Amino acid sequence: MKQYCRLKTLLGTTLTAVSALGINQVLANGQITFVSQGGAYQEAQTAAILDPVAEALGITIHQDSAPDAWPMIRTQGTTGQAVWDVIDTPPLNCVRGGNQGLIEPLDFSRVPNAESMPDEYKTPYSVAYEFYSSVLAYNPEVFDDNPPQSWADFWDVDAFPGNRSLRNHPLGTLEAALLADGVAPEALYPLDVDRAFNKLEEIKPHITTWWTSGGQSAQLLYDGEVDMLMMWNGRVSAIMNEGARADFTYNEGILQNTHLCIIKGSRNLDTATDFINAAIDPEYQANLPLYIDYGPGNPAAFDTGKISEERSRELPSFPDNAERQVLMSYEWWSSSAGEDAERRWLDFMQQ
């Protein structure tokens, strides 16, 4: 135990040293460290949102990236040594982190831009930043004029023969199973987990592969390895632009988003809060779709006139598209029932 403690202290000291280095660079108007998921997505938001906001507020934005922010949120939150300030992450992490005292509650009185946003786009700790969707994608050559248009079609192996793939993760997959079983979208939550797993058992023998990474899902469709699958809309449109035989529908897509939240013990809490308010400003939000196939977190962005009608229709959070989809409830997934469902997944995969 002593050794354990000492190593913990050592880790803490290292983190302090690292953050002290950052503080030496303090500039007049404040600074924050912003964390997102890297890759093309982070580059897109740098051009669309981060750079313009930094200029407007006169702050310096340091960037970091982590494909899975949760372990770092835990480490920084439990050691009390925050290196990060603002995190762009699924709301599940914000809510779960908030409940465990690792995330600061968001002071909405200082975030006026959030006022007009729908309540379901906000949590006590965070606010929606951008939207993506888990959609039904397919190979149009295989299905000609009659492609699958719902999860019920995906489950109907007689009417729509072909190889299928789903994500190796319960998030979104359980929702699709229940929609296929005839549950009304508005009656989805709380999820009937038993019913969802029973429905999944039905389709299991027809699933060629359960994908793990977004890139893998793109490869499966691109190479014709599967004929239909659930995948993220940005991934489908990326391979469609490359000329792959691919298409998708927003029907019954599982609308998901990432939120912005602030790590507990942030040294730049004020600047971070101001940053969040600016980052969800409709004007900056409207820039995002110009760079990448993700929708703005703030629907008011569609009223700025910046996003063309044609472009709007391609985005997951465009009101007409959003209406056909189901908004994932991260509140349910962060509840104990959600956590149990997540644990049950591994058991299901091995049967």
Added chain:
Amino acid sequence: MKSTALAEHNALGNSRDASLRYRRREHMLMFILMSPAVLIVFLLLIVPLAWLIIQSFYVGDGVSLEHYRRIFTERVYWNTFLLTFRISFVVTLLAFLMGYPLAYAATVLPKRWAIVILAIVILPFWTSVLVRAYAWLILLQRSGVVNEALMGVGLTSAPLSLVHNELGTIIATVHILLPFMVLPLYATMQKIPRDLLMAGASLGASPLHVFRWVFFPLSLSGVLAGVTLVFVLCLGFYITPELMGGGRTVMASMLVSRNIQLYSDWGAASAVSVVLLMCVLVIFYVVSRLISLERILGTK
């Protein structure tokens, strides 16, 4: 008679003392020379390992056996370890069946052929495991080279499921681990004196007889070394089953990462690592009763 025996005994004792002292001094020197390496191993291996083990007994801030209770009572863990051992067993068997003839050919053929064979075995070794997994995907998938060829010559009418399952995992893993079988085998076979084979032949034994009764028994220590290496390495495979297994093939190391996601508790993942490590230690212990460990690790 008695006194001479005693004197002899004393003389023997003295010389033994002297050689003992000399050896002790040599050991001391060796120890000093080794200490930087030992320090590094201690800091970078022993300490983290100890931390890992300590962590596995913590749930939050309290000491608990919860992580181990879960591993030993929940069916998921049992199934995963069973599958991990089954895959390792099949991979080891296949690697042996393919590796032995290769190593044998490299031993008996002229030197330049031996170099070609060893190069073919070792070259892929320098390519990233990830790249090789994707290469296998391209070869084995539904519209892949293998299936197209099989259907082209009419051997099958529909594509076979060669990947996204246990089979795909095994194929790619055997390919990756084959050098670990061939190299110890080749090293052992090289040391088998050719005179013994010639002696056998001159006594009238057929080539098959010589192989069965002279060559093969002498190569057994290499077999054991190769088999142990491949089996143990396979137990810890992660990327290959993740990419080739289609999500269904969950091996023990994948449980380690899943446990971090599922329980957001390092201890839960540590416990799985510790159990896997114990399995490996037990295997090494059993094998060390049969041959010396140095042999497996290639120092002798």
